[in-house]
Amino acid sequence: MSIADPRPYQPLHPHDHHIQDHCSREPDWLLQEVATPRINDEMFLLNLPAEMLLCIADSLDQARDLLALACLNQAANDLFLDYLYRFNVRHQRSDALFWGVRRGKSKFVKMMLDDYGADANTTDHRSRTPIFHAMRTKNETIIRTLLVDKRADINWQDQRRQTPLVYAIERNLLSTASLLLDFNPCLNITDIKNRSAIWYAIASCDENLVQVLLERGSDIRTPDYKQFSPLSLAIARKTPRITRLLLLHSDSNSRKTLLEDVTIRNRLLRQAVQASLHDVIALLIAHGADPNSRNRDGQRLLHQATKKGDRE
Known part of the structure; x- marks a missing residue:
C-alpha cells in the first residue's frame, strides 16, 4: 500500500x-x-x-x-x-527539548520525555539543561514536567557551577525558586564564586526565602571567594530582620547559634557598628559582645559609634 x-x-x-x-x-x-x-x-x-x-x-x-x-x-x-x-x-542529543521549552510547548516536552525517552539532562553550550531554559521562560508547567521526570537532575551544575536553584535566586526568579524547593534540591552546593542559594537569597533581601532556606538546613558560615559570609552580606545590605534570623539560627550540626561564638560575636559587632544597625548591635551586646573591643584602626567601638553620631 x-x-x-x-x-x-x-x-x-x-x-x-x-x-x-x-x-x-x-x-x-x-x-x-x-x-x-x-x-x-x-x-x-x-x-x-x-x-x-x-x-x-x-x-x-x-x-x-x-x-x-x-x-x-x-x-x-x-x-x-x-x-x-x-x-x-x-x-x-534530544535537543528538540530546548525547542519545545523555549516555545512553551508543554505537551510536546512531555511527549518527548514520556514517549521517546528524551534526555532531560541534555545540555547546551553553557552546560545548561532544559530546566534552566524553562526557568528563563517562567513556564511553571514545563518546569514541573521536566522535574517530575525521575531522570532529571535538579542539582545539575552549569559551566558556572550553578544549580537551577542558585541560578533562579541569583536572577531574582524567586517564585521559580520556591517551586524548585518542592523537589528537594541540595541547598549548600556553591557556584564558581563559592556562593550558595542562601547567599543569593540574602543578596535579594527576601526574608521569607531566607527563612525557608534556614529551616531546611542551609549553611550560613561558608564565605564566598571574597571571604564574605552570608551573615556579613546581610549586615552590609543593612537588613536587620534577616541579620537577626541568621544570628538566632542554630547550626544543624553543632546545635549552636552564631551568637554563642565569642569571636564571631565581636567581629559581627564591629560590622554592625559600621553599618549602624542598632537592633543588631543591641542583640549582640545582650548576648555578650564586648562594646569596648576595638576596630581595625584601634578605636574602641563605643568611640567609633559616638563619632558616627549613633547615640543609641
Whole structure:
C-alpha cells in the first residue's frame, strides 16, 4: 500500500500545533533548511509502498530529510514524524527539548520525555539543561514536567557551577525558586564564586526565602571567594530582620547559634557598628559582645559609634 494522497496536506496529528511549526518554518534543532523534494520526486515517493518508505527512513542520517518526508502529506506525516522524534533522541542529543521549552510547548516536552525517552539532562553550550531554559521562560508547567521526570537532575551544575536553584535566586526568579524547593534540591552546593542559594537569597533581601532556606538546613558560615559570609552580606545590605534570623539560627550540626561564638560575636559587632544597625548591635551586646573591643584602626567601638553620631 502506498501513501499517495491527492489531498493537500492538512495536519491532523494529535500534536498538529507543533507539526505545523515543523512544516512551515524549520525548528532550530533541525539546523538546516528542509530539503524539499521536487514535484516528480514527491509523486514517486508517494507511490512507493509504506514498507519501502520505512526502509528509506531508516537509511537517512539527516533530520531535515526526515522532516521533508513527514511534510509531504498527512499519511507521510503519520508515518515519518515518529522517526523524526526518535532520530532526535538517538542522534541529536534530544535537543528538540530546548525547542519545545523555549516555545512553551508543554505537551510536546512531555511527549518527548514520556514517549521517546528524551534526555532531560541534555545540555547546551553553557552546560545548561532544559530546566534552566524553562526557568528563563517562567513556564511553571514545563518546569514541573521536566522535574517530575525521575531522570532529571535538579542539582545539575552549569559551566558556572550553578544549580537551577542558585541560578533562579541569583536572577531574582524567586517564585521559580520556591517551586524548585518542592523537589528537594541540595541547598549548600556553591557556584564558581563559592556562593550558595542562601547567599543569593540574602543578596535579594527576601526574608521569607531566607527563612525557608534556614529551616531546611542551609549553611550560613561558608564565605564566598571574597571571604564574605552570608551573615556579613546581610549586615552590609543593612537588613536587620534577616541579620537577626541568621544570628538566632542554630547550626544543624553543632546545635549552636552564631551568637554563642565569642569571636564571631565581636567581629559581627564591629560590622554592625559600621553599618549602624542598632537592633543588631543591641542583640549582640545582650548576648555578650564586648562594646569596648576595638576596630581595625584601634578605636574602641563605643568611640567609633559616638563619632558616627549613633547615640543609641
